[in-house]
Amino acid sequence: MKKKAGNIINGDFTNKDILSLDQFSPNDLTKLFTLTNKMKKIAQKAKPSNILAGNIITLLFYEPSSRTFGSFAAAIKQLGGQTIEIQDPQHFSSVSKGETFEDTIRVFEAYSDAIVIRDKTVGQAQKVADAAFFVPIINAGDGIGEHPTQALLDMYTLYEKHNRLEGLTGVLAGDLLNGRTVHSLIRGLSLYKKNTLYLLSPKELQLSKEEHNAIKAKGVELITINSEKDMPKNADFWYWTRVQKERFTSVEAYEKVKNKFIVTEKLVKEYAGKDTIIMHPLPRVGEIDPAVDADPRAVYLRNEIRNGMYIRMALIALILGKA
Amino acid sequence: MKKKAGNIINGDFTNKDILSLDQFSPNDLTKLFTLTNKMKKIAQKAKPSNILAGNIITLLFYEPSSRTFGSFAAAIKQLGGQTIEIQDPQHFSSVSKGETFEDTIRVFEAYSDAIVIRDKTVGQAQKVADAAFFVPIINAGDGIGEHPTQALLDMYTLYEKHNRLEGLTGVLAGDLLNGRTVHSLIRGLSLYKKNTLYLLSPKELQLSKEEHNAIKAKGVELITINSEKDMPKNADFWYWTRVQKERFTSVEAYEKVKNKFIVTEKLVKEYAGKDTIIMHPLPRVGEIDPAVDADPRAVYLRNEIRNGMYIRMALIALILGKA
């Protein structure tokens, strides 16, 4: 069967490439999140699932990533599916012999029912999807481009807690200029009404003017703040991000801003409410004090990691027509 | 059970090492290809197979190869089997601590029902087979030596299309001196009667005199040509190969001959017939114009890759006594 490009239409995920959060309407997200709730129950049961029995999915990771790799592998195996796991294929024979990536993709689509692709280069997942004749492609991160399953798990984590994705007030902190996950989350929330986002970042790492205006035009209220003191009390969520060392040209520039804003027990005590959830896409390198981990509102280690697996279970089952 | 060396006898593949195409008689090939037809149907079904349920096969790849590795992994998992996947063991502790490869092999035969071995060194698969006490060894390529499952998939691709392996006329092009796959294919076809092969290659990469004479003695008609203009019209197949950069001592020598013969739409139009299939063992690096890919006679991307998986499914099932 020929796989299908473009947006999800009328909630039909079958045989769809999943490349960007932009493919999803609010209705699609509701459908996906409802199934994710079911997947959560399946994963927590001792009884094995056979939903993907007989399915093989290739994990083709040009850029290694133990977290995302493990999450996809676990999602597939939780549903009784199998994987073909290829990491760093660029160092393997065929690719190093000068094979085009298009030919590599056609090899792996011959072996499997879907390909999960991770690459360093923005736009590579789209190119892979264009090269594949038959099987759907799932983007597991293309550099600073898209990482739709991460965005979906963030959205789902909000949905799971607050049971809605509109009328939310959140604080986004850290690297708002380069952070891929934060961009996706902002864009995702812009699909819904009456959301208010406080943006807290060092001057060098603020959301770009273009992005800022584009999101504002969609109806999200954006409030730039420069200090934790300007944070709202009792927000629905905090979304903290890592200042990415690899984006800086000098160590000094990085050191200057890296730990400007840190979640501490004190900050939580002063600004968080009882329903505020504290999120982080991980990995973190100091921007959340581990003393906060034990707080039940800290969902980054507890809920988010597992939610990533559940959402991938749901998404793959939908794409392969098994749900 | 002790595994068995040597040729397949009376079509009994059980517990046999598969090291070389030379172990197969035409009858063995017919048996294998008949089962491969069935495996093709199994793989195309949504229903999972349990033919290898409970079986574990070790993939021991001293030389990484994403294509062959993925094909074996997929073949095993398509049939409900499991793999132990070890890549680059020479960089791992035991081997780097000075363990002999014989001891390494004995370790993995204790864990699994068969070992698929890939190595850089000619003859290594035979040595591995000699070291193994119990389980059958499958050669997945030993340098420029043998790569029997690749040869079998090429033969099967011809059989699938023409329903016979005798009385065929083919063009073999590219590196006929070093090309492992082309040697195997020639040898395979020499088991059958009335085959005619046109050999088209740069002078530096012609079939060796010894090989040429040995094949001729077996009754294959060999016709050396120096230009595409001497190609026969309506051949049963074209088998194009890559000029392997790694065989040359200087870049200049490689550049001089690398793209001497290229399959273009024009060449196909002028020389191919409606039943000519265009084959290539992959990877390709320019010797077939991607514009040809869409031609239904171009089987290198479409049929050959999948056939590799089907033939490995059949072979492993036969060796493990499951078919």
Place this chain on the structure above:
Amino acid sequence: MKKKAGNIINGDFTNKDILSLDQFSPNDLTKLFTLTNKMKKIAQKAKPSNILAGNIITLLFYEPSSRTFGSFAAAIKQLGGQTIEIQDPQHFSSVSKGETFEDTIRVFEAYSDAIVIRDKTVGQAQKVADAAFFVPIINAGDGIGEHPTQALLDMYTLYEKHNRLEGLTGVLAGDLLNGRTVHSLIRGLSLYKKNTLYLLSPKELQLSKEEHNAIKAKGVELITINSEKDMPKNADFWYWTRVQKERFTSVEAYEKVKNKFIVTEKLVKEYAGKDTIIMHPLPRVGEIDPAVDADPRAVYLRNEIRNGMYIRMALIALILGKA
């Protein structure tokens, strides 16, 4: 469910971290070895097992090890379980981005029912167990620290042969100073009465004074010998070990002692009895002449490797409450 630290109590392995041989009482070992006998039968059957169906176990190997890695992978898959396989995570993105290992562990415990950890650093497995909230941790070797499943397989190999672990006479040879496995075996045997161990090693590699005294205090008779000529005849077992090149600061110092004591056919003929088993934790690099391999008393290649898989099958089934 929260996983549990500390010793096994009343034979209850459920949800226990397995970090050290010290957690096991003789009764626990008897329970484990009885189940291991059953696992041996399961593995030897053609019929697949479903004991771990629906279970996912992460193999997190910071230090690659094809033997131990393969043994755990095979054990899990023999029982119908699935693995998430992460090798060299320190070279992967999250860890290389500065993530703490505690966060890495929390990621993988979210994906799986247990984590098998291998690391270069003594004590790291304990730290991993401390970091994990929910799932049990199995130590697959932490540098020169503990490697409990290796120790258990050695003990089981003795038990399998002699049907007891007390009143045994053994020869321990090679590197008794640094050899991790030999330390564990000595400690394991010290749980039982009336064991006598002859210690044969180059002066530079003798058991440390502290260790010697500690073991003696537990009631094991220790006899230091300096020559094969002082070995007892008809011992119950010989346990030979590799002199580890990586422990020496100069090649000369290594060369001087590396092959001081070698098991040869002559030595076996003169000193071994009909029930003496010859053991080695592998890899070996010359300290046992391959000519001895064919002797039925040489269990290092035959029984020990497989016993490692059986004991890991039993241990994982017990920890996950499936036996």
